[in-house]
Amino acid sequence: MIETLGIFPDFESAGRAVERLVREGFAEAQITSLTSVSYPDGALVKTGRRSWFRWLTLGCFIAGAAAGFALAAGTAWLYPVQTGEKPIIAYYPTGIVTYELAMLFALAGTIVGMFLEMGLPAWRKRPYDPAIAEGCIGISVTIHPGGEAVVCGREAETGACVGGVVSLSAGEQKSRAEEIMREAGALRIVAEEPS
Amino acid sequence: MEKQTSPYRWGMVVDLDRCTGCGACVVACQAENNVAICGKKEIAEGRNMHWLRIERFWVGEYPNVRARFLPVLCQHCRDAPCEPVCPVYASYHNPDGLNGQVYNRCVGTRYCGNNCPYAVRVFNFYSHQWPKPLDNQLSPDITVRPRGVMEKCTFCVQRIRRAKEDASGEGRLVRDGEVQPACAQTCPAEALVFGNLADPRSRVARLVRSPRRFRLLEHLGTHPSVYYLKGGGREHV
Amino acid sequence: MKRRTFLQLGGMTAAGAWLSGCRSANERLIPYLVSPDEGVTPGRAEYYASACRFCPAGCGILVRVSEGRAKKIEGNPAHPVNRGKLCARGQAILQELYHPDRVPQPLKRTGPRGSGKFTPISWGEGLSLLAGRLSALQRERSTERLALMTTQLRGTLAELADRFVAAFGSPHHIRFDLLAPDWLRAANRRSFGQASLPWYDIAETRYLLSFGADFLEYHLSPVHYGFAFGRMRQGRDTVRGHFTYVGGRMSLTAASADRWMPVRPGSEGALALGMARLILTESLYDAASMAASGLWPERLAAGLEAYDLPQVAQLTGLPQQVIAEVAREFATTPPSLAMAGEMVAFQDNGPEAVRAVQLLNVLAGNLNRPGGVFPGGSVAGPENSFADLLAFVERMRGDRIGVALIHGDPLHTIPPVTGFPEALARVPFVVSFSPLLDDTALQADLILPDHAALESWGDVIPPVAPRGTVIGLMQPVVTPLHDTRQFPEVLMATARELGGGMAAAFPQQSYLEMLKEAMKKEVHPAGGIDFETVWVDLLRQGGLFKTEGKGGKGYRWTAEAPVPAPAEPRFAGDDKRFPLHLQIYPSTAFYDGRGAPLPWLQQLPDPMTTVVWDSWVEINPATAAGLGIGFGDLVEVTSPRGSLHLPAVLYPGIRPDMVAIPMGQGHRGMGRYAEGRGVNPLALLALADNGTGPLPAWNATRVRVARISKEGNLVTAGNPEGSYRGELIEI
Amino acid sequence: MSEPTLSAAKSAVRMNDAMLSSLRPPTLRWYLLAFFLGGVVAWGLYAFGYMVSTDMSCTGLDRPVMWGVYIVNFVFWIGLSHSGTMVSAILRLSRANWRRPILRAAEAMTVFTVTIGGLFPLIHLGRNWVFFYLIPYPNQRGLWPNFRSALLWDATAIFTYIIGSSLFLYLGMLPDLAVARDRCAGWRRTLYGALAMGWRGTAREWLIFQKASTLMAALIIPVAVSVHSIVAWDFAVTVVPGWHSTIFPPYFVIGAILSGVAAVITLMAIIRKAFHLEEFLTPLHFDNMGKLLLVIALLWSYAYFVEVQTTWYAHEPIEWEVFSFMAGRYTPALVLMLVGNSLLPLTLLCFRRIRRSVGAMLVISLLVNVAMFIERYLIIVPSLSHKNMPFVWGTYSPSWVELSVTAGAFAGFALMYTFFAKCFPMVALTDVRELEARKVLVPFARAELPSIAGKEGGDD
Incomplete structure (x- = not known):
């Protein structure tokens, strides 16, 4: 070339x-x-005009959601702490943590995807x-x-x-x-x- | 994950008609639980460490004035506002209905202290010392709390623990009146009564059915385990 | 080793001693995840029964001892006085034991008196120093120049002290306590012909009328009466006892009352007689009781002619309607009970006012019946130790005292107006037995420190107990911390040192032996039972509690008793220059001041004002507003006798013409927690002389109050504004 | 290499020179400033170290006021961070061309303020040395953090936001870094070269870059909203009177944007002066930012009114007690807050002349932030002072330690910003030059009007 x-x-x-x-x-x-x-x-x-990196964003979003759910609900499930009459897994906070981690992964995925698609960094x-x-x-x-x-x-x-x-x-x-x-x-x- | 269950739900009844406000319970609590000695400066700064306080309210004006006493200790709420806000499970709920505080876990966010509507949680702003030989008095059953952690009334959990072990050693449940926190034990007028609310025949359970009963800040929905009995009258006959 | 021998002394643990600690700590690690209240057993402790001698009430205590150290004091459930309950003060005596500033060994003064300069000496040296002084008196044949000054001791210790002084050949054993119920004994003797203290059956009464008797704080036996009060209120299914309090200041006791009658100081007697007259004129009295007491209603009513309702209302400053209402309620709600207390007795018309209150009990038929008042056992005591004190001061002033042995802290608890401090300064040799360098010890030439209560043997006889014989036993629960010796042992050792008749007066080897002998006389062990066994049982139980039988002679108004006639009250200081009445009252935490060195008590918020670590003066908000005084301002309180600077507390529960200062603070010494803290209000007191000689009328001084600055440095545990906002929590 | 001779290139060189002037070697004044700020930071660190090594009694905190200036700072700094990324993202999505010179200042501010803000919850811990108990990781304690606690939501949200806004800042800077790389030598060239990752500016790179920028902008906005909502939940989920309020999350977000926009204006004014960027940061930018501030101030006023009005109307005793205590004890502060956040912006910013006056805008924007700091204080402290139990009401005033740490935080932010400005292009120069390059004059009747060729961003 x-x-x-x-x-x-x-x-x-x-x-x-x-x-x-x-x-x-x-x-x-x-x-x-x-x-x-x-x-x-x-x-x-x-x-x-077509680019594919946004699929990576979506993928990361889903992975992040899974990670967030695992973090909030999974750890509570695996390492249960007795908290009176409250459920072991807290529903609402699980949603929040899931959301935040999903967004974190999506943001990171966007940047990574962008560079991958640009072919950068160029060696x-x-x-x-x-x-x-x-x-x-x-x-x-x-x-x-x-x-x-x-x-x-x-x-x-x-x-x-x-x-x-x-x-x-x-x-x-x-x-x-x-x-x-x-x-x-x-x-x-x-x-x-x-x- | 199975929820643990317990035959006990510890609770207390404070009969305000009996309470004379004498302060014996305050010293009993301090002596039992290695509560730090706070100097004048410390209290002036609003950093008194007492786990149990007697609130005194003035109602009316001279000569028709009344003083009302209200002993306030940790209410051991069933839906305790302090518990969910603790990020490290230092404040947790045990199956007996006690609102526990694990000093080792505490990192000192003081979030629980803010969220306790009864303001019964005290924080170790100071690194407390007991000048020798006053430290000889410190009970070996209870941790001496380091600076930077939150502490509060435990219903004398060390006594409950001992009573439960004695009882389980004999293959029975703890009997009514077998265990009392230091405050209830010493109260001259027997204004404080402690026991198992889950046992309908216990003294507390019977007192709780009194029409005089109420709970502090009941509208907040914290469901305290401490019930108060209204002073009977205190007005002219 | 020492501790072991001590523990072997007889296995005198109460409630069964059992040690755990067999379980290995390494059995399993407890992960944080497991709730830490599961599976952890702390070491077991032992409980030793003993008795509390902090205040005269004499409650039984259990001391929790773990690894040879006292950890916690609880009430002794077997003790009939306090039934397992205990007040704040009783629990705090643990800190007397472990106080960091205790005098660890005998001290000899090196600097001038009051400078606090002492040199540690050995016990041998200390005892020979004392014995040398005493034998000098013996040589001079002036043994009457020895004086022993103690609080009002009872039991074996009182006997020992008396014997010591008597054997030496001195008549001076002064037993003065500012708060001692001499006044009550004297009044009882005048009214009922017997000096025994009363026992009030508060638990069973339906209408309690207290004239300045603060039975929930310090009056006679606060824990005993506190327990009874709880039962009076809520201990009966259908009856809730009613409580009315008469007094110019709302005390802690008054705060629990249903009705508070802020009566003009000194007019309590008039109020009682006004009520009596109303009961008589409306024929609400108990005829049987009147007859039993030999009183004729008509004649009595005639004698009380002066106390008609309008007149009494005017004297007391209370509405007529209220007085009449209370009088009728009192007479028609049997069993009712009237009590007179220190706040009445410490007026210059106190002796008669107290009797006026007693008359109410006669009228309503409350003598010797459940819910009423009984003679409380056979405890005798001084009836006018104040006169003894004044005579003693006079002797000291005349340089007729050579050696003063002082147990207690009279320099702090005797009002200076008696001349005691100056007189004591003239005594060439003063010995103090205080375990802390208190005001008196600072003025002493020799300090022979006493054991702390928890290191001591002793018998404690409560002044108030429901019939029978109650003797609490004190036993050491820990090995002595310091090189101290118990006061009676020191007296006995001195006697031995002096030899001769003195030594012969004390045949026993130790105080403990004397104590055992005294107890042996009380219990009369049945044949075959070894007294040692009985003794160990007594110690384990906490004392001798015989509550059955022996219901002595009941109260009966004596024929020769005159109708009570309280004079018009007189006050020291004229009402122009000193417009306010001063009331001093024993602090809830410190009693007369002996609790001040204990930090738990200093930290305990005063129940009524929530003040901590300080003294204060209580002023009605209206009065304070007139004087421009705000909450916590520094004010000057001036009496004819002197003036003090202290912070003001706006106190809605006090008459506008009255101010009140708690006793207990203002120590010159007594360790780091008490020293220089607050003021001693006794310095303000003047003596009102009504012509018959000085009276202990401690509440008959007038003062004026002026604002000095904002810097009162007052600390309250409760928020002053929030204290008026109980409606926010629906209280 | 021969210099380009034509005018377009010439103007590019000039613009590059102007916009990268901040990268020139530091002057003595810069060193003095950095030294001064460093000194204040060191003092703040000393105060913090003192607190950690002794105990928390050196703060003004007590019962019931267990949170004080540290948490005020936390909320304030997190609030400031909102302008940056969020404003820049909104403007990017709405294709406001005037945003271009402002972007970098705003985005950099976000990164630094959120960093400072994120430190405060750790500073305020009673036992800072075990802060790692808050971090979810498999540990020997067998205990994971309690995700029920709003503090854990904070932790995750702020972590996401720090990462997200840093990436956003970096993404926007990528082409500028390439330009800087090409114009520099020595260590700077190495640094920019590494950070530019071999960016050449091919058509394909630009296309993907534009798409990524738009996507990032769209993603970062909900994160920003969630971050400040969660900060509001720290208060709203409690049972403290005055805190327990449903309007708190939107109210906090609005307040955050208000303080953020004001802070951007402040920084614009300072950067404009410090780096002589009068040509690029024109009164037009201040005018537009002023309009934005006006709108946000209006929203804030509305939210505050709603919040107080509900309290007033309900007159729930303890809530009303808290409000009257706040209004009584902190009257001057309350007035200053209302003037600074509402009255002044709402009146003055209506005037074009004021909006276009850099000096006036600087004063107003500073005042807004003073008022916002007070607002955080008045939310946190009075509520705690007069909580549910009247007997344990208390007061709070910050101690020298807390004030020093606060001063250290401000200085630390300024210092980081100063270093950043020295090291990286402070104006989004490719963005600005893009606008310049695409500006054409279109004949329109008798006039020639400026027009921007092509669609913004090159992406739909």
Whole structure:
């Protein structure tokens, strides 16, 4: 997998580059933008809208509820304390503890799920330029050695991930993309060494 | 989990018509239970350690004034407000209907003290000392409470325990009058009567059926095990 | 070793001694989860029967002893006086035993008197010092210069003390107690021809009328009467005894009354006679009783002509209607009972006022009947020890006393107006037997500390008991803590040291032996039964309790007894400069002050004011408002005799023209808990002289009160505002 | 590397510079401040240590007032924590663009206040050294904590809230950390690099980030509500007159938000001045926060009225006794509370000029928090002073130990905040820059009006 990153001084030139890359035959899924602020989806690139991490939130919520119930009711059941005429398990407090732990797990699950889905933390060094933090925009094109198409999301339309430049070799694709980006006004190209 | 049951439900009757307010019960309690000696400063700060106090109320104005006495000790409520608020089960309810306090468990949140409507729980704000040789008096049956824990009347649980062991050794139940807390034992006017409310023939159970009976702050629904008998009259004949 | 021999002394434990502790502590660990009241048996303790000599009532006690240490004092159920009940004071004497400031061994004064500078000496040295002084008196042939001053002792100890003084050749054994019922004995002798103290059958009475008799606090036998009071109220199925209290201050006893009659001080006698007259004129009296007493209603009524209702109402400050109502109730609710107490007797017309109250019992037929009043056994005692005291003071003042042996703390309990403190200062050699450095011990030259009560032998004869012979026995329940010796043993040892006739007067080796002999005379063991067995039984039981039979002569108004005629009361101090009556009363906790060193009693809130660790003056809120005095303010109370600074308590239960101060505090010594705490109100008392010589009229002093500051440093256990808000808890 | 030349990038650099100015090396004044705050914290710690090593007699607590300033602090700090996360989450969900410069200050405040607040129940224990008895874990004692106790609900809720709000703070900071990473060197770069977790800002990352932010916001609000409801239940589930009241949970939540919003305004004013962020924290923000404060103050006044009105109408003797005692003994405090929480905000905040005056807003917001502290005090202390048994009524005034610990808590909060501000971006710079980047001028008739391109958050 080779990633090529072009650094653009402004939004317009970056948009131009994306447009040309797409026109050249690179698939939308191969192109992504690196920005220090968030742009509306589709302003530069389109990305698959579905994400799965919220299922993890739900799962954690349920696990948390189970844990909370076990904590409040389970321990009371296993280690009973005689409390006069009151029931061994206190119903209402069990509800409260169950709720709080469910929420705790859900919150933690959300963060964990988010990072998992983002693929962060990234252990591999990937092309990046600090100028992005200063408002420059990076357009990155991912090219797979051997020229096969990038892996698409399940929801992608048939053929959407297979660009016209697919017939070219990886190296050729890379130089083509760099050329397009330079033309569009890239300040510089940060390329990743082929792994 | 099976609920434990018990043939006992300890309770007390305080006959306000008999009570003269003399204070014998207060000293008896203090002597029996290793209750700390509190100096003037300590009491001025509202940190008296007495487990049992006699409240004195003035009613009316001179010359038609009356003083009313009300001995107040832990009411050993069936639905004790102090119990559910304790996060560590230091305040708990035993099957005999006693509201127990386990000093070892207590961490000193003082939540029970706030939630006790009768304000009978006392907290060891001070680290109490008994100057030698006063410490010789300390009863070996009862813990000397360290600072930072809550304590209160136990109905002299050490005496109850002893009586129950004696009785079970003889294969019987504790007889009526066999065990009394120190306060009831010493009360000159016999205003305090202790016994098993679960036994309908016990003296307390009979007294509790008196029409003069009432319980303190009954509207709170705490169901105390201490019953009071109203003073009979105290007005002109 | 010592403890073991002591315990072997005869296995005198009551209620069966049994030791557990056989169960191993390691049998099983008790997890916290198991309620800790299950499966744990603390060590068993032993109970020793003894008797309480704190106040004269003489209750029986059981002392719980564990591992050789006294732990708790309970009432002795076998004792007919207190039947297993006990007051606050009786339970607190444990702290007398373990008081941290006890005098651990004999002391010799080194600094000036009152400086508190003493050097510890050995008993040998102490005894030879005393014996040296005494033999000097013998050599000078001035043995009458020895004086022994004690409280009103009874039984073997009284006999021993008397014998000691007599054998030495001195007539001076002064037995003065501020609160002793001399006045009652004297009144009984005048009215009934016998000085024995009465026994009131409160439990069975239906109408109790107390004239200043605080029988629930200190009057004669508070525990005994407290027990009876409970039964009077709720001990009978259909009858609830009624209780009316007459007195200017609502005492603890009065607080339990159904009706409180705040009578003008000194007019109690007039009130009693007014009631008597009304009973006579309305023919509500008990004719049989009158006849038995040899009284003629018409003649008596004529003698009481001066006490018609309007006049009495005016004298007493009570509404006529109330007086009449109470008189009628009293006469028509048999059995009724009238009692006279210290608050009446300590007026300058007290002796006659007490008799006026006794007359009421005659009128209503309450003598010698259940629910009425009986002679309470054969206990005799001084009838005017106050006169003895004054004579003794006079002697000391004339330097006619060389050695004074003092048991007790007279410097604290005798009002300075008698001149006692200055007179005592002139005595060259004063010996105190106090176990604590009390006011008297601080002024002594030699201190030979007595045992604490729980280390002592003795017999305690209660002044009040339902017929029969009741002798409580004291036995040591622990080995003595310190190098102290019991007072009678010291007297005997001194006698032996002096030798000659003195030694011969005490043939017994020890006080214990003397005690046993005295008891042997009382019990007459049947043939064949060894007295030692009987003795052990007596100790185990707590004394000799013979309540059957021996119902001596009943009360009967003597023919020669005059009609009571209480004079118009007189007070020390004129009513312009000193507008308020002062009443001093024994504190519920400290009695006359002997309880002050015990922290349990200091901490015990005063039942009426809830004050702790202090003295105070009670003022009616209306009076206080007029003087600008608020609750807890520091005030100055000034009498013709002196003035005191103490905090004020607004007290709704007191006449507006009266203030009251409890006795018991204001010690110069007596250990860390009592020293310098509060004030001693006796310093305020002046003597009212009615022409017949000084009388112990302790409630006949007038005072004025002025506010000093807000800083009264008064501490009450109860919230002063909350004390008026009983309606919040529906009380 | 050559510098970007075009204006968009230029403005980004300038904004970065301005908003990250707080990360510059500390000045002498900063050190002095930190030293001073550290000193106060040390004093508070000493006072606490003194209490632990002697006994609790050095507090002003007694029977019946067994809870005092420690618990007042607890409720107060937990209340303050409500603004932060909750306000920020509500604003995020409601897509109020003006929230952006405020977010970080508010969220950081939450984390620190809830931390301080959570310490107080432990500080106030009679035997602090066995505090672990409160923690549910399998132990040799064979005893688990009593979940019936509201204190255990507190413990779980506050734990959840501390974790949740910390995660929320961190989540919001993630892109900013990446920016900071790119602009820094040395240890800061290492730190931010580690915390940024390799964030590059790819379109996919942004998308998931936005969704996660929204979800977190939605999750944290019920937690925040539950936390303060449970704090209210500490009181409401008792039988203490004046505490046992059904309105307490909503009333406490409203009070919490009131004090929280006020605290955010205070911090905004301070940060604006301290870090020269006048450009980003404009009078508009104060105006909007002022409106929010006005609404909350109105709600609070309503809740207080309802609470008192019920007491008054029922005139239940002991409840009324507690109320009249409070009104009698604490009249000045009560007046100050009503003025600060109700009268002043309700009148002054109606005026736009006052809302837009940073100075006036600072004063009002401080006053609100003083009033809220008093409110907690007046809830806790008078009720206990005049509880059911009139004979054991009592009074309470805090001792030097309690006041020192309180001062230490305030200083500790300020110190943590100061350190945080020195170490982390105090303004949500990517959020602010996002707004800047998406601002376009749209021709509208004769004018060009500013408009924000695209949908907020990129998520439905």
